[in-house]
Amino acid sequence: MVPTTSFPDHELIADRPLTEDEELYKENIIDHYKHPRHFGRLGKYSCTHLEHNPLCGDRFQVYLSIDKENVTDVSFEGQGCAISMASMSLLSEKIMGMSIVEVRRLGPWDIFNLLGIKISHTRSKCALLSLKAVQQALALQQQSQQPLPQLLQQQTQQSTQQPLQQHRQPIQQPIPQPIPGERKTKKEEISWL
């Protein structure tokens, strides 16, 4: 677990205005962005979840390995901006070995403290994507042990359980060959209307 005290308390920072870009993009954040920890896919995992930020196209798939009470291993794949990537990387370090109850209790301020910088309203969506992904993965794991009514279950599966791979495939449309003699150059009536 990474000590969270390596940054000053978030509330202290929030009290003074942000003057430099360097304030937001501290060395530590850039380092986690360029060299994310726990990046990749676990060989064996208990639960996984893909979370999107439709605003900027960030997406992370989280893999969690858990025993009865604790998170035993964690990894993630995906792409995002410096804030979301650093947040995902820092959070992965933090939750290693934490109890599931503790992880589910983490709130926005824990993430802001991890990042150690002032986060604007819009960027908080980037910062909190990591937490959403991890907590949703755990929530779905718990849900699967208490089945929902069938109708709702189908919806949950449709909306959340798409593997990341699907989103990366470029759109390929088959191109039909023209049928000889079928083409006409003159303007046709729009007969189907």
Next chain:
Amino acid sequence: MTPVAERIGSERQGEQFLKKKARTRNGNKHSSVLDLTTCRKDFPLLKSGIIYLDSSATTQKPQVVIDAMNRYYEEENANVHRGIYALSEQATQKYEQAHQIVADFINAEFEEIIFTKGTTESLNLLASSLGKLLQPGDEILLTEMEHHSNIVPWQQTAKERQAILKYIPLTSKGTVDMAKAKQLMTRKTKIVSVAHLSNVLGTINPIKELAQLAHSQGAVIIVDAAQSVPHMPVDVKDLDCDFLAFSGHKMLGPTGMGVLYGKKQLLEKLSPYQYGGGMIKEVTFQHSMWNDLPWKFEAGTPNIAGALGLAAAITYLKKIGMENVARHGQELVQYALQQLSAIPGITILGPREHRGPLVSFTLEGIHSHDVGDIAGRNNVAVRAGHHCAMPLHHQLGISGSTRASFSVYNTKEDIDALVAVLKKVKEVFQ
């Protein structure tokens, strides 16, 4: 028709009306009343000093547009097509005039202009009403550069009608592959729906050629003109498109206000999109008779203030002259391309020529959201992300891009400010 509408109808044929119409239609050829170098002062929000480079998302509004809308609520507020008292008659007249102003602006007829809440609703209207006529196996043809609003409605229609959705691929330059377009258009193609000006690549598509191809196969062609109508003269008769959609808020007008143009003979054959008051002639407990065009497609109390705001925006643009607006946009985009391409590690998307006044780009190793954030902190407003065109960005193999887009109030100094801020971004991430 109500007595008011009849009166306006007869006025429309009157001498005064024709004179006015001739004047507005030839507006572009007249010397411009508004000067582009000074029009920035007409936009109250810009007085804050913001470098606003996100006009493809929404433009700022000139005072005349804000005034037109305020005047309606302060002095003219009444429902349209309903009251027979003077206030309502005046509101009705102004609302109908707004249709005529829009019609003149794109060289359409009064009956061919339907007011919607935006391009998205205009396209949804078509996906719904045209969709009802599709048979299983019919094909809908889009391009790979479409905005979500010109993809998602068709996906749903295709699913409901068991129709097939196909995409015309792009060339490496970011233009529509016309050879592939020819192959893809067959007798099975019923609907072709394409952007006039790509909101990501800036590409201006050859609508006339695509319309010809579509018509030769008996298909209808729909033009998503959200990005073109604000920046260049658009003539629906010249394009020979069957339908054309655009939004008010991207052309100096208000949000929640959009337009659908459709050829009269086609609109007459379509069934309504929404049902309720205003779109009917007669209602019994079991059946209803639809109103005349364009009201058949305008159910419920419309966005009256929005319509008056859009009319004011068009009047303002005409005072500048759309030829001048287009020339100004070209000057800015060519300058931007030249300045931006000198930055190491930048990749500019889309073609270099024959493009609209916007530039999307990526900076190597830096996420567009970080670029947008640092720019924003330095008072430069640019768009970051996928710009509602996720499939295109996936196809290009990038997660997002940064976009700078221009309008009448932008200057070369704004672009210099952008270049300076991009250098700062690179320093932070070096």
